[in-house]
Amino acid sequence: MTHWVRPALWALAVVAGAGVAVLAGVAVWGDLDTADRVASVAGASAALLGLVVSVVALARTGQGDGGRRLHAGPRAVVIDGDANRSAIGEGSQVVAPPAPAPPPGGRRTTRPSDVSAARDSTVVLGNATDSALGRNSERRTP
Incomplete structure (x- = not known):
């Protein structure tokens, strides 16, 4: 939420509560026509x-x-999805069996409207399962 939304919602709740109190007061102490x-x-x-x-x-x-x-800074890695059994980062290594196949249809996500990837950055907008991301990273199966 933006910085003004939360106070605006509280103000709206207070005004609504005051309105309910006024309506109840008019119904109790005033006539029904009013x-x-x-x-x-x-x-x-x-x-x-x-x-x-x-x-x-x-x-x-x-x-x-x-x-x-x-926004990914220099030499940063940003993943917008699953990164199971992945070697991520410079010089990282993973030795593991391959992950099971994903379910049919995949994972539906809402993609960001603005992505900045600076020099030497890696941005994956989706799943990075069984991957090697980064300099000298290695993903091996036993």
């Missing part, structure tokens, strides 16, 4: 606010703001 009118205005206002929030959320989703940003 409570009915206040509840109608409050319901229409809440519906309009919900419409605005949903349109804003849909517009932001279409721009790709919901994805992660992956």
Whole structure:
């Protein structure tokens, strides 16, 4: 969540709680005709606010703001998936039997909208099972 979303949600919860208290007070201490009118205005206002929030959320989703940003520094390794039985990093070695075959259809993921891979970096956007990544790394089977 961005830095302003959490306080905005708390403010909305406080305002909603105050609104419920006011509606209950009008229903108890006022007449039912007034409570009915206040509840109608409050319901229409809440519906309009919900419409605005949903349109804003849909517009932001279409721009790709919901994805992660992956930035790999020099000689870094970033993997967005499984890395079982892999030799990762400079000079690493793994001796293990091959991993079982993945299930049909694979793993579906949402890919990040921005990836930066600097000089000497390795970025794998998916599964890196049974791999050797990095300088002088070695993956062997017994």
